[in-house]
Amino acid sequence: xxxxxxxxxxxxxxxxxxxxxxxxxxxxxxxxxxxxxxxxxxxxxxxxxxxxxxxxxxxxxxxxxxxxxxxxxxxxxxxxxxxxxxxxxxxxxxxxxxxxxxxxxxxxxxxxxxxxxxx
Amino acid sequence: xxxxxxxxxxxxxxxxxxxxxxxxxxxxxxxxxxxxxxxxxxxxxxxxxxxxxxxxxxxxxxxxxxxxxxxxxxxxxxxxxxxxxxxxxxxxxxxxxxxxxxxxxxx
Numbered sequence: 404x405x406x407x408x409x410x411x412x413x414x415x416x417x418x419x420x421x422x423x424x425x426x427x428x429x430x431x432x433x434x435x436x437x438x439x440x441x442x443x444x445x446x447x448x449x450x451x452x453x454x455x456x457x458x459x460x461x462x463x464x465x466x467x468x469x470x471x472x473x474x475x476x477x478x479x480x481x482x483x484x485x486x487x488x489x490x491x492x493x494x495x496x497x498x499x500x501x502x503x504x505x506x507x508x509x510x511x512x513x514x515x516x517x518x519x520x521x522x
Numbered sequence: 523x524x525x526x527x528x529x530x531x532x533x534x535x536x537x538x539x540x541x542x543x544x545x546x547x548x549x550x551x552x553x554x555x556x557x558x559x560x561x562x563x564x565x566x567x568x569x570x571x572x573x574x575x576x577x578x579x580x581x582x583x584x585x586x587x588x589x590x591x592x593x594x595x596x597x598x599x600x601x602x603x604x605x606x607x608x609x610x611x612x613x614x615x616x617x618x619x620x621x622x623x624x625x626x627x628x629x
Contacts (some may be wrong), residue, residue, distance in 0.1 A: 440566075450620065507554070508577075
């Protein structure tokens, strides 16, 4: 079955960087794009970015341009999200999700990674 | 950017009720809309894609309708497992955006 398993919680200081991993299984990794969504405490869902695993093309929402990098490792079927220059308002749960092949809805999600930014 | 607005923000209902959540887009999005269910401390789950198609494994009491700018999610016969927060999301064009969520509470 399709599974996305994310790395564990992180605590970082302002200005630091964090790299979250998303290990996938149960499907052909290059055939599906991966997206990242975050959720601040008590808040709604915020779409961040997506990566075409097949060709490496990426797109980031304006809020994260210049601070976010997404990569993939096809040998381990793992996707990564790196967020730099962390601020306190980056404290959130970060989710990876697979993008459906025939449209762009998010059909399978990771369990989430809590990132806390605090001095 | 396309803005998505859900109503109501909170909905109180009883088991067995028929429940409707509305989502409005700030500009036409055809049927490029999905609905997700999220329970506290858990990842969202896809319920509906392309406005009215039921995702695999989702109970048939969930249905979606609409096109253009107005969409609805209906739960026909609310079950105890359905008390959760529901989000709509468009994917007509980048950036993709979510509605603010509708919490379905026990009455």
